[in-house]
Amino acid sequence: GAVVSQHPSRVICKSGTSVKIECRSLDFQATTMFWYRQFPKQSLMLMATSNEGSKATYEQGVEKDKFLINHASLTLSTLTVTSAHPEDSSFYICSARGQGTQVPNSPLHFGNGTRLTVT
Amino acid sequence: AQSVTQLGSHVSVSEGALVLLRCNYSSSVPPYLFWYVQYPNQGLQLLLKYTSAATLVKGINGFEAEFKKSETSFHLTKPSAHMSDAAEYFCAVSGAGTALIFGKGTTLSVSS
Numbered sequence: 001g002a003v004v005s006q007h008p009s010r011v012i013c014k015s016g017t018s019v020k021i022e023c024r025s026l027d028f029q030a031t032t033m034f035w036y037r038q039f040p041k042q043s044l045m046l047m048a049t050s051n052e053g054s055k056a057t058y059e060q061g062v063e064k065d066k067f068l069i070n071h072a073s074l075t076l077s078t079l080t081v082t083s084a085h086p087e088d089s090s091f092y093i094c095s096a097r098g099q100g101t102q103v104p105n106s107p108l109h110f111g112n113g114t115r116l117t118v119t
Numbered sequence: 120a121q122s123v124t125q126l127g128s129h130v131s132v133s134e135g136a137l138v139l140l141r142c143n144y145s146s147s148v149p150p151y152l153f154w155y156v157q158y159p160n161q162g163l164q165l166l167l168k169y170t171s172a173a174t175l176v177k178g179i180n181g182f183e184a185e186f187k188k189s190e191t192s193f194h195l196t197k198p199s200a201h202m203s204d205a206a207e208y209f210c211a212v213s214g215a216g217t218a219l220i221f222g223k224g225t226t227l228s229v230s231s
Binding site: 107 | 153155157158160163165168209219220223224226
């Protein structure tokens with residue numbers, strides 16, 4: 001249980017274009033999802049908390065107009081990187097807690113990540 | 120604010136040797152701590168978690184971790200390393216919200 005699916009796993013786009021990454025909870029409903037960004041050989045940095053039916057909460061320093069998050073249903077959150085530039089190239093990972101476990105002592109379940117390369 | 124520090128960005132062991140990956144935490148409240156493993160170009164897989172029920176926590180793949188409040192540590196161990204254990208390991212603590220705060224990670228290399 002608590003499977004998180006992320007798509008695509010890899011995407012290459014040209015500078016200036018937008019890219020959408022989907023994160024789905026396959027066997028549970030996730031009222032909250034988290035988007036992380038990981039640079040090579042570095043840790044995961046929380047970008048934003050995606051809340052179903054409301055606006056996402058962005059971490060300090062994350063441009064909300066560049067990284068658009070939509071959480072329109074209990075099983076789907078999307079991250080759109082708008083007007084992508086080479087410095088946006090990174091590994092993006094979404095995560096969620098299982099249904100009914102929105103408490104700090106429950107683990108996060110992660111998607112397999114999306115490798116974004118902007119040329 | 121909660122945080123974790125992983126000591127040693129890279130640990131190398133021989134197959135069959137003891138694995139010890141270090142993690143120290145900082146938290147103003149009783150912490151919830153986790154260890155995750157990441158294989159190349161993949162997401163994170165939960166190894167184990169500490170939620171105050173027991174100080175010695177057993178996880179998957181033969182890993183375990185001991186919570187030591189006096190040392191503010193939550194080190195990950197495995198008695199005998201296997202080649203398949205080579206990966207990136209992250210210690211994490213629950214943050215002020217419900218997200219996890221991760222350490223910088225430790226790369227484990229296993230040689231035959």
